[in-house]
Amino acid sequence: MTTIASQFGMKEALEKLGIKTINEGTSTGVNNFSSGEILESYSPVDGKLIASVKMTTAEDYEKTIQTAAEAFKKFRLIPAPQRGEIVRQFGEKLRENKQALGKLVSYEMGKSLQEGFGEVQEMIDICDFAVGLSRQLHGLTMHSERPGHRMYEQYHPLGIVGIISAFNFPVAVWSWNTALAWISGDVCVWKPSEKTPLCGIACQNIIAQVIKENNLPEGISCLINGDYKIGEMLTADTRIPLISATGSTRMGKIVAQTVAGRLGKSLLELGGNNAIIVTPDADIKMTVIGAVFGAVGTAGQRCTSTRRLIIHESIYDKVKDALVAAYRQLRIGNPLDENNHVGPLIDTHAVEMYAAALNKVVAQGGKILVEGGVLSGEGYESGCYVKPAIAEAENSFEIVQHETFAPVLYLLKYSGEVENAIEIQNGVAQGLSSAIMTNNLREAERFLSATGSDCGIANVNIGTSGAEIGGAFGGEKETGGGRESGSDAWKIYMRRQTNTINYTTNLPLAQGIKFDL
Ligand code: UN1
Numbered sequence: 001m002t003t004i005a006s007q008f009g010m011k012e013a014l015e016k017l018g019i020k021t022i023n024e025g026t027s028t029g030v031n032n033f034s035s036g037e038i039l040e041s042y043s044p045v046d047g048k049l050i051a052s053v054k055m056t057t058a059e060d061y062e063k064t065i066q067t068a069a070e071a072f073k074k075f076r077l078i079p080a081p082q083r084g085e086i087v088r089q090f091g092e093k094l095r096e097n098k099q100a101l102g103k104l105v106s107y108e109m110g111k112s113l114q115e116g117f118g119e120v121q122e123m124i125d126i127c128d129f130a131v132g133l134s135r136q137l138h139g140l141t142m143h144s145e146r147p148g149h150r151m152y153e154q155y156h157p158l159g160i161v162g163i164i165s166a167f168n169f170p171v172a173v174w175s176w177n178t179a180l181a182w183i184s185g186d187v188c189v190w191k192p193s194e195k196t197p198l199c200g201i202a203c204q205n206i207i208a209q210v211i212k213e214n215n216l217p218e219g220i221s222c223l224i225n226g227d228y229k230i231g232e233m234l235t236a237d238t239r240i241p242l243i244s245a246t247g248s249t250r251m252g253k254i255v256a257q258t259v260a261g262r263l264g265k266s267l268l269e270l271g272g273n274n275a276i277i278v279t280p281d282a283d284i285k286m287t288v289i290g291a292v293f294g295a296v297g298t299a300g301q302r303c304t305s306t307r308r309l310i311i312h313e314s315i316y317d318k319v320k321d322a323l324v325a326a327y328r329q330l331r332i333g334n335p336l337d338e339n340n341h342v343g344p345l346i347d348t349h350a351v352e353m354y355a356a357a358l359n360k361v362v363a364q365g366g367k368i369l370v371e372g373g374v375l376s377g378e379g380y381e382s383g384c385y386v387k388p389a390i391a392e393a394e395n396s397f398e399i400v401q402h403e404t405f406a407p408v409l410y411l412l413k414y415s416g417e418v419e420n421a422i423e424i425q426n427g428v429a430q431g432l433s434s435a436i437m438t439n440n441l442r443e444a445e446r447f448l449s450a451t452g453s454d455c456g457i458a459n460v461n462i463g464t465s466g467a468e469i470g471g472a473f474g475g476e477k478e479t480g481g482g483r484e485s486g487s488d489a490w491k492i493y494m495r496r497q498t499n500t501i502n503y504t505t506n507l508p509l510a511q512g513i514k515f516d517l
Contacts, residue, residue: 004046008336010107013100018205019051019198026052029201030208031067031218033060034225041198044110044344045334047382053197056224061233064222068160068187069239071219076157076185083183084134089210090179091127094120097206101171101199103336108196109170110344110384111298112335123175125469126485130179133490137184148504155494157185162234164245164255167346168301168405170196171203173269176469176485177244177493178207178221184493186242189222191234195346197225231255238262242492245269246303249403249430249478256480267492268480269473271403272432274455274464275308277414277421277447280315282437283461288322290437290463291409296330296342296388297465300407301350303479304433304457304465308400310412310421320369320411323390327370330388333379344384345406354386354406357399361410366393369411395424403430418443419451426454432475433457433464456483 005011011021020027028034036055043050056064075083094101098120106116139153161181165173170192178188192200204223211218224230228251235243235258244267245255252270259266276294278287294306311319335343345351351374358372372389379385388407393400400410414421418436425434434455436447444460447453456475457467467473472483483489509515 003048004334004336005048005050005107008103008107010050010103013103014051016097016100017104017202019104019201021051022049026054027198027201028054029204029223031221032201032204032223032225033063033067034223035060036226039194039197039225041108041196043107044346044382044384045107045336047384050108051198053201053225055226056230058233061224061230064189064224065160065237065239067219068189068222069219071217072157072159072187074217075187075220078185080134080137080183080185083185084131086210086214086216087127087134087179087182088131089213090207091124091131093206093209094124094127098124101202101206104202105171105199106335106343108198109167110335110346112340112343113338115298119169119172122172122469126176126179129469129486130183133180134183137490137494139496144500145510146502146508148506149500149502151498151500153496153498155184155491155496158493158495159186159241160239161186161188161493162237162240162243163188163190164231164234164243164247165190165192166247167193167195168298168303169246170199173246173484174200174203176473180490181493182220184490186493187220187222189224189234189240191224191226191231194225194227200225232258235259236262238264241265242267244482244484249480252480265492267482267484269303269475269482269484270478270480271430272303272305272475272479273307273401273403273428273430274304274433275310275425275435276306276464277418277425277436278309278311278315278319279418279421279436279438279440279443280312281440281443282315283439284315284319284322286461287319287437288326290435291323292326294463294465295409296407299342299345299386300388301346301405302465304467306409306464307403308395308410308412308425310414310424312421313413313415316413324370327388327390332375332385332387342388342407344382345386346384348383350405351384351386353404354408357404357406357408358389358391360399361391361393361397361408364393364397364399366391366397366410372408395427401428418446422447422452429478430475431455431477432479433459433467435459435462435464437461
């Protein structure tokens, strides 16, 4: 019998990535000391067991951190451009493994194959970015107020970076952090989502080749597996100066409190409740493409997914009809089959949350425009496939205020000026991504102004998802305030030092203070 796994060459992909399939044993990956209970990874695509990994015990964890700390002592001494060379080689290996890793992402997580490849491409892009950056870790120089003094700032490696990543971008978000951390001279300890442990093993095996070929200490990249308990060990650990965590706002609040309690730094990338404003001057065709990809891409499980459309009343019906027609074209099914647009949700718990959201929007006074539902029968055996749904709603509904990680799109209506739409758009607790569709320059600029969108990302004539790695990625309010990826996001991975050097034979004090002995 042909299974999805055999039809799409999963065995070969797993083999290339160094992952043991069930008959061969349990996968641990290079430099992973995990020896605890077995964690099995089931594919949401076909519900089948892919492989298993071992969880990290407290003892394994201790060994991991010691290995990372030892590696840091050596790695920080390597000049930054040479660290960049390591990252360049990693990017090359990712190119070689793009097919296999993209396939695994699609099979273990459930996103479409195209999006799986896109995720690996995002890793390659951040590597390229980091390579250039490794020669540009610039500090400023300042003019001292004292004669014969020089003042400047420099950036030094920080130490061990703890990375907690989510299932929805099981490989890219780790690489945003590691590529920058590595060129910064830091070493990384990664806790991938327990829902996508094999993606973690695969990445670890890829970087391990580079580490070996360059005779570097393995502890530069460490992996720990398990649930929130291992995450707690990481966040509470005073040996880890920076914790970068991606996930729900609920999780982020716990991480933030623990890390702040020991005065560590945290970089948080949490929930979004992203909206597209559609003004009377919008290009409807572009709006539909942007909104549909934003809402159903990754089955609505991106933190940048479009959850709300705020449409001007004058074009409301037109946009609504165009969307409903577009949703009719959507093909839901095996994400490895490129004919399909929408794959499964990550697990049946996510399906329950999706179903609950649809019930709630009706109970709270909304109206379903495109019927949802859980699919069953041939090809849907995993029980994780759902129909993308659209509901008319009000921004004030409790469910609309909440981030549901599923393909549920809420249509909201506004009247009058664009400021009214901006008020609705900003009227949620989260602040990740936002967009406006308009050909009207004045509206666009008002949306981008200080009184416009309050999100970390604000786009014009582009949807809310699919950010490039070159910009800083992250959001305000309950999204957590962190910035990852491009621009100057690297600075959080380094410690800044201000240096003042006196090259005279006097010791004048700043602020003109006299202190004569
Ligand atoms: C996420 O969902 O956690 O902007 C990251 C995007 C992607 C990254 C999303 N480049 O949609």
